[in-house]
Each structure stands twice: as structure tokens, then as C-alpha cells.
Amino acid sequence: xxxxxxxxxxxxxxxxxxxxxxxxxxxxxxxxxxxxxxxxxxxxxxxxxxxxxxxxxxxxxxxxxxxxxxxxxxxxxxxxxxxxxxxxxxxxxxxxxxxxxxxxxxxxxxxxxxxxxxxxxxxxxxxxxxxxxxxxxxxxxxxxxxxxxxxxxxxxxxxxxxxxxxxxxxxxxxxxxxxxxxxxxxxxxxxxxxxxxxxxxxxxxxxxxxxxxxxxxxxxxxxxxxxxxxxxxxxxxxxxxxxxxxxxxxxxxxxxxxxxxxxxxxxxxxxxxxxxxxxxxxxxxxxxxxxxxxxxxxxxxxxxxxxxxxxxxxxxxxxxxxxxxxxxxxxxxxxxxxxxxxxxxxxxxxxxxxxxxxxxxxxxxxxxxxxxxxxxxxxxxxxxxxxxxxxxxxxxxxxxxxxxxxxxxxxxxxxxxxxxxxxxxxxxxxxxxxxxxxxxxxxxxxxxxxxxxxxxxxxxxxxxxxxxxxxxxxxxxxxxxxxxxxxxxxxxxxxxxxxxxxxxxxxxxxxxxxxxxxxxxxxxxxxxxxxxxxxxxxxxxxxxxxxxxxxxxxxxxxxxxxxxxxxxxxxxxxxxxxxxxxxxxxxxxxxxxxxxxxxxxxxxxxxxxxxxxxxxxxxxxxxxxxxxxxxxxxxxxxxxxxxxxxxxxxxxxxxxxxxxxxxxxxx
Amino acid sequence: xxxxxxxxxxxxxxxxxxxxxxxxxxxxxxxxxxxxxxxxxxxxxxxxxxxxxxxxxxxxxxxxxxxxxxxxxxxxxxxxxxxxxxxxxxxxxxxxxxxxxxxxxxxxxxxxxxxxxxxxxxxxxxxxxxxxxxxxxx
Numbered sequence: 001x002x003x004x005x006x007x008x009x010x011x012x013x014x015x016x017x018x019x020x021x022x023x024x025x026x027x028x029x030x031x032x033x034x035x036x037x038x039x040x041x042x043x044x045x046x047x048x049x050x051x052x053x054x055x056x057x058x059x060x061x062x063x064x065x066x067x068x069x070x071x072x073x074x075x076x077x078x079x080x081x082x083x084x085x086x087x088x089x090x091x092x093x094x095x096x097x098x099x100x101x102x103x104x105x106x107x108x109x110x111x112x113x114x115x116x117x118x119x120x121x122x123x124x125x126x127x128x129x130x131x132x133x134x135x136x137x138x139x140x141x142x143x144x145x146x147x148x149x150x151x152x153x154x155x156x157x158x159x160x161x162x163x164x165x166x167x168x169x170x171x172x173x174x175x176x177x178x179x180x181x182x183x184x185x186x187x188x189x190x191x192x193x194x195x196x197x198x199x200x201x202x203x204x205x206x207x208x209x210x211x212x213x214x215x216x217x218x219x220x221x222x223x224x225x226x227x228x229x230x231x232x233x234x235x236x237x238x239x240x241x242x243x244x245x246x247x248x249x250x251x252x253x254x255x256x257x258x259x260x261x262x263x264x265x266x267x268x269x270x271x272x273x274x275x276x277x278x279x280x281x282x283x284x285x286x287x288x289x290x291x292x293x294x295x296x297x298x299x300x301x302x303x304x305x306x307x308x309x310x311x312x313x314x315x316x317x318x319x320x321x322x323x324x325x326x327x328x329x330x331x332x333x334x335x336x337x338x339x340x341x342x343x344x345x346x347x348x349x350x351x352x353x354x355x356x357x358x359x360x361x362x363x364x365x366x367x368x369x370x371x372x373x374x375x376x377x378x379x380x381x382x383x384x385x386x387x388x389x390x391x392x393x394x395x396x397x398x399x400x401x402x403x404x405x406x407x408x409x410x411x412x413x414x415x416x417x418x419x420x421x422x423x424x425x426x427x428x429x430x431x432x433x434x435x436x437x438x439x440x441x442x443x444x445x446x447x448x449x450x451x452x453x454x455x456x457x458x459x460x461x462x463x464x465x466x467x468x469x470x471x472x473x474x475x476x477x478x479x480x481x482x483x484x485x486x487x488x489x490x491x492x493x494x495x496x497x498x499x500x501x502x503x504x505x506x507x508x509x510x511x512x513x514x515x516x517x518x519x520x521x522x523x524x525x526x527x528x529x530x531x532x533x534x535x536x537x538x539x540x541x542x543x544x545x546x547x548x549x550x551x552x553x554x555x556x557x558x559x560x561x562x563x564x565x566x567x568x569x570x571x572x573x574x575x576x577x578x579x580x581x582x583x584x585x586x587x588x589x590x591x592x593x594x595x596x597x598x599x600x601x602x603x604x605x606x607x608x609x610x611x612x613x614x615x616x617x618x619x620x621x622x623x624x625x626x627x628x629x630x631x632x633x634x635x636x637x638x639x640x641x642x643x644x645x646x647x648x649x650x651x652x653x654x655x656x657x658x659x660x661x662x663x664x665x666x667x
Numbered sequence: 668x669x670x671x672x673x674x675x676x677x678x679x680x681x682x683x684x685x686x687x688x689x690x691x692x693x694x695x696x697x698x699x700x701x702x703x704x705x706x707x708x709x710x711x712x713x714x715x716x717x718x719x720x721x722x723x724x725x726x727x728x729x730x731x732x733x734x735x736x737x738x739x740x741x742x743x744x745x746x747x748x749x750x751x752x753x754x755x756x757x758x759x760x761x762x763x764x765x766x767x768x769x770x771x772x773x774x775x776x777x778x779x780x781x782x783x784x785x786x787x788x789x790x791x792x793x794x795x796x797x798x799x800x801x802x803x804x805x
Contacts (some may be wrong), residue, residue: 464685469792548699593701635748638710638719640803641702647710647717653719655698655710 013105020044067120163521175235181254184226188250192221206234225313301341349384356381373423380430396504408445442526448519477517542624551658577617702800708764723751740756
């Protein structure tokens with residue numbers, strides 16, 4: 001390969017993956033709604049993948065994508081062709097393509113796609129009555145004499161003879177392209193000869209693409225219905241083409257029209273934000289940023305906040321006349337840094353749709369395998385969560401969905417007997433509740449049987465009979481989160497092996513969330529995930545109070561100052577700290593936390609924080625610095641303590657509580 | 668039923684073996700839980716889990732928490748990370764007959780049993796659990 005393709009590989013992998021995922025979503029959506037809007041978008045996705053794969057020289061993938069494109073095209077003209085089997089076939093092709101993209105990413109040879117390709121070809125033949133054409137890539141590479149196509153857009157470093165229709169357009173100096181359909185009369189005794197002649201004449205005018213049937217078939221006269229279609233790139237113009245074919249007898253030109261490439265100017269608005277991101281020149285307003293980079297930004301913004309606080313403290317030593325101007329400058333700096341910190345936090349926020357978009361496809365697959373009819377409804381997926389939480393949530397969410405369909409939703413017959421609608425329903429709803437995001441996954445299936453769960457836990461020796469007898473139903477439901485407990489009658493491929501729910505619970509808790517389960521026999525089950533809005537990774541200002549260490553969320557810290565406790569002004573016995581032009585109420589942390597205060601002399605640090613009623617100053621013993629920590633949820637009975645928002649374990653192994661200052665002050 | 672026998676100073680107590688996950692030696696230092704009831708000794712880091720440790724003596728309303736407490740009995744309550752600070756763990760014994768305990772009834776106490784001629788106070792793990800939650804909720 002003359003051009004080094006490796007640097008384009010990661011771009012190809014990202015973009016092809018996105019197109020394929022969108023394609024899968026569109027398919028599921030299309031099957032559900034039967035609308036036509038997604039067909040165009042599906043076609044575009046398949047077309048883009050074909051083009052990308054071809055330009056990267058991944059011929060197998062390009063061929064598969066081409067077949068998908070053909071099939072989608074057929075569905076476009078006759079929507080009734082789209083039945084379950086076709087959707088299955090297209091979806092598994094999408095999966096095969098995805099695994100080929102993955103293989104390409106790892107530099108592995110693509111897995112064998114022969115069987116699926118044959119299925120696609122058969123299906124295509126059945127629908128169109130023609131045997132499928134060879135793909136453009138294969139054909140293009142087989143033409144060693146083809147004139148070089150100049151590399152088009154920067155992201156298409158196409159080796160010369162590769163065809164890459166997506167990147168082509170009139171502005172790039174390529175000759176115009178025509179789509180041509182001719183019919184060789186049924187009465188013709190030598191269709192192969194006529195067809196060959198057509199090909200030969202046209203090859204003389206320019207480059208032939210997308211010849212259907214393939215040249216070998218043409219020569220052998222294997223031309224279903226006498227129909228030949230191809231695309232021709234030529235500067236001869238329409239008249240020139242007609243002229244070239246004019247004197248071949250028994251050949252009728254059915255259609256001849258310029259080919260319009262859809263990719264550079266799509267006919268419909270892009271259906272999803274993902275696809276908008278993909279085409280760089282269309283949506284230059286979004287860029288990809290690596291998550292590690294965002295983490296770094298967040299770290300640095302946090303450090304800046306502390307550095308600013310430090311400058312303010314050091315400035316106290318300056319002569320009084322330079323104080324006001326320094327304060328002003330530091331205030332401004334602080335404002336900027338705080339703003340930066342907020343923006344970085346915001347940049348890490350990602351809508352839940354990033355993971356819920358995969359659910360419809362998964363729901364369909366699981367439902368098909370289990371012979372269930374299921375409608376999946378997702379609401380509120382535009383709500384945003386920190387990227388780090390989302391990443392950890394994808395698998396648990398999928399597992400819960402499996403649980404709902406696998407164990408929750410009954411078979412259509414069973415549902416009919418229960419006087420329920422034949423189609424089961426799984427609702428995934430996302431909503432904000434104060435500083436938490438609540439994700440609920442509920443089904444309208446058979447619900448869980450607390451007795452069965454108890455029996456399963458008992459059988460595994462996880463609880464004693466005595467305990468089982470005492471458990472409330474609500475407590476019994478949570479038994480399914482113990483390793484090895486499952487009430488599924490049969491162990492399916494998908495779930496029911498009793499692994500999983502404990503993993504779900506662990507994953508949810510590790511990001512600082514909680515998992516609750518509600519269930520009603522015969523009515524359904526609801527899994528409730530309450531998640532922190534922002535990261536389980538929090539930036540803390542660590543402070544020492546007495547012999548203890550506590551963490552204050554940096555995001556809520558306004559600043560820190562040092563002052564001599566004895567010099568503070570007082571109002572009705574309460575100390576007041578002068579800060580940024582106002583007097584802030586002082587709360588000794590030791591008192592707030594119920595910790596014996598150490599006797600001390602000299603100045604002590606005060607941390608200024610935002611509380612419900614405005615700013616407050618917290619008297620601490622020492623500032624220990626900033627640390628980024630992983631927040632742990634408070635387990636019983638710690639969650640009963642007001643004013644704690646979480647706990648973490650420092651690098652030294654020491655557990656440290658993270659304080660919720662407004663609640664601490666209110667309690 | 669098999670029980671874990673342990674001591675608070677000289678008095679012997681028992682908890683069902685099935686309710687106990689493990690016994691650990693306390694670390695040098697506890698992290699104090701702010702605003703916690705006096706019977707809460709603090710939290711420890713047990714292999715990455717944050718476990719709340721409670722003075723059992725104080726939870727049971729016995730006078731003067733013993734300074735000699737040197738073992739933590741971890742309750743296995745599925746979703747609770749709770750440890751009880753006791754003086755020493757003696758071993759595992761079978762206890763079948765439990766008679767009502769003298770004194771005023773308490774949720775944490777199931778009753779007393781006779782073991783090798785000596786009295787053992789048999790505790791109820793759920794009752795102990797409830798007592799911890801109750802002292803926090805106050």
C-alpha cells in the first residue's frame with residue numbers, strides 16, 4: 001500500500017463503529033415503527049461504511065456493507081420486504097461488520113464472513129431476482145489499468161485505484177458519474193456478446209463501476225431478465241454515452257442519469273447527534289476529546305483553585321496598601337478558575353443515551369431468543385451523567401434489561417392467560433431528583449417471588465431458615481443480589497445463572513449509587529438505580545480537625561484564609577471572619593462534628609464554603625491539601641449520620657469521611 | 668445450632684455462627700464517625716471496605732466500655748458492614764436450649780444458655796443490627 005494507512009485506522013474504527021451502531025439502532029427502530037425516515041439514514045450508514053472500508057482496503061467489510069446497502073435499497077422501494085428474518089440478517093451482518101472493524105483495529109485478519117455473505121446474496125437474489133453484483137472494491141482493484149483517482153478529502157487517503165464514492169464530488173475535478181440501466185432483449189440469441197459489447201464501449205468512455213451482473217457473468221450470458229446496470233464515470237456527457245450504445249442492436253437504454261452522491265449533502269437532516277459528529281466538515285462544532293485529557297483538565301482546574309487560595313493567603317503578608325488591588329486580582333482569578341472548573345465538569349457530562357441507545361437492539365435480540373414480544377420504552381435519556389459513571393453503568397443496565405425480559409416478561413401465551421396484553425413492556429426511565437439521577441427499569445411481567453428467593457438463598461446456605469422467616473418481602477428481593485441466587489426455572493444463555501445481579505449491585509455502589517428493587521407478583525418488577533450526578537471521583541480539600549481528617553468537596557470550597565481566632569470580631573458570642581469585604585459566620589468544625597478540639601494558640605486556617613444561607617467559614621486545625629478520591633456510598637448505619645455525603649479510602653489506607661457542609665450546618 | 672462464643676470482660680456471649688463473617692484484630696487506629704453515638708468506635712478499612720465498628724458492651728448498655736477490647740466480630744448481614752468490638756473470641760460451640768434472659772427484655776438478647784456449666788448470653792444478630800441503627804437514629 002503506497003500510503004501509510006495506519007494513522008487513519010483509528011478514525012476509521014471510530015467512525016465505522018458509530019455508523020454501524022446507528023445502523024443497528026435504525027433497524028430496530030424501523031422494525032418497530034415501520035416508518036420510512038430511518039431507511040434513508042440506514043442507507044447512508046451502510047453506504048458510508050462501504051466507502052470507508054473500501055478506502056481502507058478492507059474488502060471483506062466493504063463487500064458486506066455493500067450487500068447491506070443493496071438490501072436496504074430494496075427495502076426503500078418496497079417496505080413490505082422488511083420482515084423479521086431480514087432484520088435478523090441485517091443485524092447479524094452489522095455485528096459481523098463490527099467485529100471486523102474491531103479486528104482491523106487490532107491488526108487481526110477479519111473473521112470468516114462467508115456464510116453471512118452467502119445468506120445476504122441469497123436474500124438479495126430472492127428480493128431482486130438478480131444475483132448480487134460483486135462489490136465495487138473487488139471490481140475496482142481488479143482493474144489494474146484504471147486511471148488513478150486523486151485522493152479526495154483529507155480523511156480519505158484512498159490508494160489510487162480504490163473507489164470511495166463518499167468523498168467524491170463535482171468540486172474535486174472528477175468526471176461526472178452516470179447511473180445506467182440497459183436491457184438486452186429477451187429474444188436476443190447472444191445476450192453475452194451484446195452485454196460484453198456494452199461494457200467494452202462504455203469502458204472506452206471512462207471508468208465503469210458497480211457492474212451488475214459481474215463481467216464474468218455477462219460474458220457467459222448469465223444476465224437475469226436481460227438487465228444490466230452499472231455506473232460510469234466519464235466526461236463524454238449523456239449524449240456521448242447514448243451515442244456509444246446507439247448502434248448496438250437488441251440493447252435498450254432503460255435509464256441514464258447522473259449519480260448524486262448523498263454523503264456530502266445528505267437529503268435529510270442527520271437523524272442522530274452521532275452522525276453529525278462523524279462528518280467533520282458538516283459539524284465542525286464538536287470535536288472528540290479523550291477522556292484522560294478531560295480527567296487531566298479536571299485535575300488541573302482543581303489544583304488551580306487551591307493555588308488561587310494559596311496566593312490569597314500569601315498576599316496577607318503584603319503591606320496594607322497593596323492589599324485591595326491584590327484581593328481584586330485574586331477574586332478575578334478565582335472567578336475564572338471556578339468557571340473553568342465548572343466547564344470542565346460540564347464537558348465530562350454525557351447524556352445517558354450513549355448507553356441507552358444500545359438497549360433497543362439488545363431488547364430485540366433477547367426477546368427473539370426467548371420468544372417474547374417486548375416493547376422497550378426509554379424516556380429521559382437526554383439527562384446527563386458524568387462520563388466515568390456512564391462507563392461503569394453500561395453493563396449493569398444491560399444486565400437489568402436482560403433480567404426484565406428473561407425472568408420478568410412471560411411468554412405470550414402465559415400473558416394471555418393472565419389477561420395481559422400479548423406484548424410485554426419494559427420501561428427505562430431516567431429522571432433527575434435533586435443531586436441524583438434516578439434510572440428505573442421496570443417490566444410488567446410476573447414479578448419476583450420472595451419465597452422462591454428465600455428458598456434459593458437458603459439452599460445455598462447464604463441465610464439461615466430463621467433469618468429467612470424474618471425477612472420482609474422488600475428485603476427478600478435484595479437477596480437476588482447475593483452471589484448464586486436466582487429463581488429462574490431454567491438457566492438461559494442470557495441470564496439466570498445467578499451471576500450478575502451481585503455484579504450489578506457492586507457496580508452501582510462503586511460509583512456511589514444505590515440499587516433498590518420493588519416487585520409485585522403478577523404485576524412486574526422495578527429496579528431503581530439512584531446515581532450521583534457527578535463523578536464518583538471527587539476532588540477533596542483534606543482538612544485536619546483534632547486527630548481526624550475530613551474531606552470537603554473542592555467544588556464547594558470558595559477559599560481558605562488564616563486568622564488569629566482571638567482577633568475575630570464577634571456578634572452575640574458568635575465569631576465573624578472578615579472575608580472578601582464581608583463578615584462570615586465562623587463554625588468550629590470540631591463542634592460541628594462532635595470531636596474534641598485541640599487546645600491551640602496562634603493563627604488557624606478557615607475554609608470558606610458555600611452553605612444554604614450563604615458563605616460560612618469553617619475553623620479547622622490544618623489544611624492538608626487536595627486529593628482526588630473515589631467516593632464510596634455510605635453503608636448502613638453510616639447513612640443515618642446527617643452531614644456525611646460519602647466515605648473514601650486515602651492512599652494511606654485511612655478511611656476519610658466526606659462532609660456535606662450545608663446538611664452538617666442544618667442538622 | 669453452632670454459635671461463636673466470645674467474651675466481654677469475663678461475661679460470655681454467643682452469636683449464631685451463620686450470622687458471623689469473620690473475626691479480625693482491630694487496627695491501630697479507628698476513623699471517628701462524626702456525630703455518632705458513643706457506642707460507635709469508628710470505621711476501619713477492611714480490605715477496601717469501610718466497616719463500622721461498635722462497642723458491644725456499650726450497645727448492650729453495660730457500664731464502662733472495656734479498654735481491653737481486642738477482637739472485632741464481623742456480622743455477615745449481606746448488605747451491612749458492621750463489626751462488634753469484643754474482648755476475646757473463645758471458639759465455636761453448639762447451643763440448643765435457650766432460656767429467657769433475666770432482667771428487662773432487649774431486642775439484642777435472645778436469652779441465656781448453659782454451656783459447660785456456665786451461663787452464656789445468646790444474642791440475636793438482627794436485634795443487634797436493629798440496636799445499632801436505633802442508636803444512630805437517635
